[in-house]
């Protein structure tokens with residue numbers, strides 16, 4: 001039986017999921033536009049088409065949880081609560097960027113919200129996530145550590161080392177594979193020995209599930225169960241989230257390896273925002289009139305973030321030698 005409070009909770013969750021997806025998309029569309037105008041330093045790796053994956057997890061994460069990310073990390077950072085203006089300023093290389101303009105798109109981090117960093121090294125997040133999870137356990141906390149990575153990164157040896165130790169030590173790491181079928185321009189079938197990656201990880205004794213990564217509600221439901229188990233003292237889990245990237249590998253990729261028709265078909269059939277709109281309307285939870293203002297607000301928010309970031313200060317060349325080594329106090333114990 002549905003109740004009024006149940007209906008309200010469902011409505012609030014649907015609004016949260018849609019708001020986050022549309023914010024991620026608007027951030028990246030604004031960033032891609034500015035990249036085309038020459039305002040972004042370095043390539044941009046857009047997660048457009050994959051927004052439901054981080055958006056599904058966002059309402060489940062606390063500021064004291066941790067996230068490690070990839071080169072395709074804008075959605076992860078926003079889902080973890082990072083400030084879009086600081087992120088945009090980071091892309092533009094400005095001194096008020098979230099990492100003082102020194103990291104750029106592939107190195108966005110914000111420890112104040114538990115975002116431990118995007119990473120240009122494929123698969124580099126595994127060990128960092130496990131270390132963070134070990135700290136959580138040692139401190140007796142019930143937080144969790146989420147590592148996002150691509151299907152290409154499944155081929156990295158560190159995944160298998162880390163999976164082993166996380167199971168052995170019951171570390172609260174949620175492994176989220178963003179399975180988009182490509183590693184750069186190489187189809188995953190030429191990179192991975194199996195498509196059934198959840199089965200691979202189940203072999204380590206880890207609860208593992210394949211989920212439709214274009215479905216924010218499905219992502220949310222699956223991650224909710226795994227995260228609740230971890231907060232109650234359980235060990236790691238794995239999600240094989242299937243989705244598609246609609247843009248090239250990055251802003252410099254002409255996509256010679258797939259046809260325009262393939263991409264148009266994906267956009268028509270597998271757009272997580274459009275699918276969500278249709279499903280929530282069919283279920284009678286949200287109507288277009290609930291979601292259209294969220295689209296407009298996200299667009300305005302990200303446009304304002306870009307404008308403010310463009311007006312931001314350039315770094316002082318004298319600061320180039322700062323932030324290279326860990327802060328002194330980190331070495332206090334030798």
Ligand SMILES: Cc1ncc(C[n+]2csc(CCOP(=O)(O)OP(=O)(O)O)c2C)c(N)n1
Nearest residue numbers: 072120121122150151152153180182183184
């Ligand atoms: C250790 C390492 N090897 C190779 C690369 C070059 N590289 C950058 S992205 C990428 C593909 C990653 O594919 P996947 O993990 O599936 O993520 P996706 O780009 O599809 O999100 C590769 C091979 C790298 N950055 N780091």
Ligand SMILES: [Mg+2]
Nearest residue numbers: 150151152182
């Ligand atoms: Mg991939």
